[in-house]
Amino acid sequence: MMAGxxxxxxxxxxxxxxxxxxxxxxxxxxxxxxxxVSAKDSAITSATExxxxxxxxxxxxxxxxxxxxxxxxxxxxxxxRLTEEHHQDFRRKLDELQRGISDTASxxxxxxxxxxxxxxxxxxxxxxxxxxxxxxIVAITxxxxxxxVPVRTxxxxxxxxxxxxxxxxxxxDRQESSTRANQxxxxxxxxxxxxxxxxxxxxxxxxxxLKREVGAAVxxxxxxxxxxxxxxxxxxxxxxxxxxxxxxITTTISExxxxxxxxxxxxxxxxxxxxxxxxxxxxGDATIDQTRSSIGTIRSQVDQIVxxxxxxxxxxxxxxxxxxxxxxxxxxxxxxxxxxxxxxxGAGEWGRRFAVVAEEIRKxxxxxxxxxxxxxxxxxxxxxxxxxxxMATEIGAKAVDxxxxxxxxxxxxxxxxxxxxxxxxxxxxxxxxxTKQQTTAVEQVNVAASDTARxxxxxxxxxxxxxxxxxxxxxLSSDLxxxxxxxxx
Amino acid sequence: MVFRAGxxxxxxxxxxxxxxxxxxxxxxxxGTPPYVRGLTILRGAPAPVIDMPRLLTGVETTxxxxxxxxxxxxxxxxxxxxVLGVRExxxxxxxxxxxxxxxxxxxxxxxxxxxxTEPLLLLHSIAAVPDEVWEAAGQTPPENPS
Numbered sequence: 001m002m003a004g005x006x007x008x009x010x011x012x013x014x015x016x017x018x019x020x021x022x023x024x025x026x027x028x029x030x031x032x033x034x035x036x037v038s039a040k041d042s043a044i045t046s047a048t049e050x051x052x053x054x055x056x057x058x059x060x061x062x063x064x065x066x067x068x069x070x071x072x073x074x075x076x077x078x079x080x081r082l083t084e085e086h087h088q089d090f091r092r093k094l095d096e097l098q099r100g101i102s103d104t105a106s107x108x109x110x111x112x113x114x115x116x117x118x119x120x121x122x123x124x125x126x127x128x129x130x131x132x133x134x135x136x137i138v139a140i141t142x143x144x145x146x147x148x149v150p151v152r153t154x155x156x157x158x159x160x161x162x163x164x165x166x167x168x169x170x171x172x173d174r175q176e177s178s179t180r181a182n183q184x185x186x187x188x189x190x191x192x193x194x195x196x197x198x199x200x201x202x203x204x205x206x207x208x209x210l211k212r213e214v215g216a217a218v219x220x221x222x223x224x225x226x227x228x229x230x231x232x233x234x235x236x237x238x239x240x241x242x243x244x245x246x247x248x249i250t251t252t253i254s255e256x257x258x259x260x261x262x263x264x265x266x267x268x269x270x271x272x273x274x275x276x277x278x279x280x281x282x283x284g285d286a287t288i289d290q291t292r293s294s295i296g297t298i299r300s301q302v303d304q305i306v307x308x309x310x311x312x313x314x315x316x317x318x319x320x321x322x323x324x325x326x327x328x329x330x331x332x333x334x335x336x337x338x339x340x341x342x343x344x345x346g347a348g349e350w351g352r353r354f355a356v357v358a359e360e361i362r363k364x365x366x367x368x369x370x371x372x373x374x375x376x377x378x379x380x381x382x383x384x385x386x387x388x389x390x391m392a393t394e395i396g397a398k399a400v401d402x403x404x405x406x407x408x409x410x411x412x413x414x415x416x417x418x419x420x421x422x423x424x425x426x427x428x429x430x431x432x433x434x435t436k437q438q439t440t441a442v443e444q445v446n447v448a449a450s451d452t453a454r455x456x457x458x459x460x461x462x463x464x465x466x467x468x469x470x471x472x473x474x475x476l477s478s479d480l481x482x483x484x485x486x487x488x489x
Numbered sequence: 490m491v492f493r494a495g496x497x498x499x500x501x502x503x504x505x506x507x508x509x510x511x512x513x514x515x516x517x518x519x520g521t522p523p524y525v526r527g528l529t530i531l532r533g534a535p536a537p538v539i540d541m542p543r544l545l546t547g548v549e550t551t552x553x554x555x556x557x558x559x560x561x562x563x564x565x566x567x568x569x570x571x572v573l574g575v576r577e578x579x580x581x582x583x584x585x586x587x588x589x590x591x592x593x594x595x596x597x598x599x600x601x602x603x604x605x606t607e608p609l610l611l612l613h614s615i616a617a618v619p620d621e622v623w624e625a626a627g628q629t630p631p632e633n634p635s
Contacts, residue, residue, distance in 0.1 A: 331511075334572075335509055335510060335511065335554075335572075338490070338509045338572055338574055338575070339508045339509055341490075341574065341575045342506050342507075342508060342509070342575070343508075346503070346504070359574060359575065362574050
């Protein structure tokens, strides 16, 4: 029934069995006592009421007889009255006794007594009446002895038999109650013995289980204590190392805290510089707008220069055409002058004069041609210069355009830089804030690390105490094994 | 009349010169010497064109003027460089420095002189035009041009 139960369960079952048996013993004892009390009450009742009633009947009968005799002797009405009263008392007691007794034989005896009483009363009344009219005591006594005494004797004998009968009934009830009491005592003793045996068995079983289970548990406790002691030793070493490491960490965190504060100060300076840079970028933005306007003006001026140079080139080309015409005329004049000279050479004296004029004309034509050639050269130089200037100006215009585009790119880059500077400023503010938060966090970490170092030292002390406690627990386990009788493992 | 023919100054007697002009349109002729540029139309008649620098030096230079001269079977045109005009020149006979000349040059150059510091060749007759050229120009060759 106890297989597979814990020791507490077994103990509970054993105690429950013992308690149940004890309660059963108590209940049976109470029932037995109740039965015994009832039997004793019945016996006492029959002894006090029935036996006393029977003896009361006998006593009343004796008093009635005494009053009757006194009346027969002195004839006083007082004695007659007492005789009647005691007669009535006898009747009432007889009625009570007949109502209280349940025994059939006793009832029959009471009925017999009632009849004898009536006969005795009738005889007594007759004698008392006779005594009232006759003062002869001897005659009265003689009549009485014949009429009343036999009935009285029967009545007294019946009363004596009743008393004996009732006394026998009382003795029988007493013996019966004593028997029941003895039975109850035996039952209680048996249950007590059974309870004791059960308690002893439970105690033996519990003791055996206690030895076995507690021995095994104490063995486990001993091995666990040894392991706990070893673990505590390791924890001591670990706690010592941890305390040392936490001390180093605390020192490092302090240095980190200093560095964080320096970073926070640097971030603050960077934020200030970024704000100044952002302001300078905004100022540079206005300068860029002015510069863009200036570049537009330069572009317009360059375009005008190109237009003027192109116009100058066209004019130079027109001049060149005129010069070409002059050169053509000079060449024609030169040819005509030479031919005139040739013609004039065959015309005698007049021809020679004309040849001189023609020669002068040819020289003028040569000079004109030379001048035209110089002009042509100059015009070509001018046109070349104009072309060079136009090309240079166009290159310059293109350069201005390229510069304007690059300036736009630079403007965009500058605005992007300004945007980035603004973003950098925001980021720097965030860095500054984050660094401050980081400094605060590092301070908190520093406090926490200090607390952890203190806890590590306390842990080391606790580990030492744990090791001592484990050793003490091992000793206590050995003592407990000896106490439960298992001995050392 | 003095004109330039390549590196040389050349002079023609005024009696042989008809006129000067700008270079006219000239058509090349096959089978002629290299110094014959071809034919041109001078005042309505065909006339051969002689490249004087090429005739005198063998190299080809730019032509600035045409000079029409009188030859045996009609006018011929000399393609020359710049025409300087009518000048009085002083030359020496061919037996002088021109004695080294031979061939066409010898028959063409009458005398050699200077103009300033430059040499001057005095040409006396243009007879170097081959007969094929005259025939192409529709004229008979001269009997003995030299």
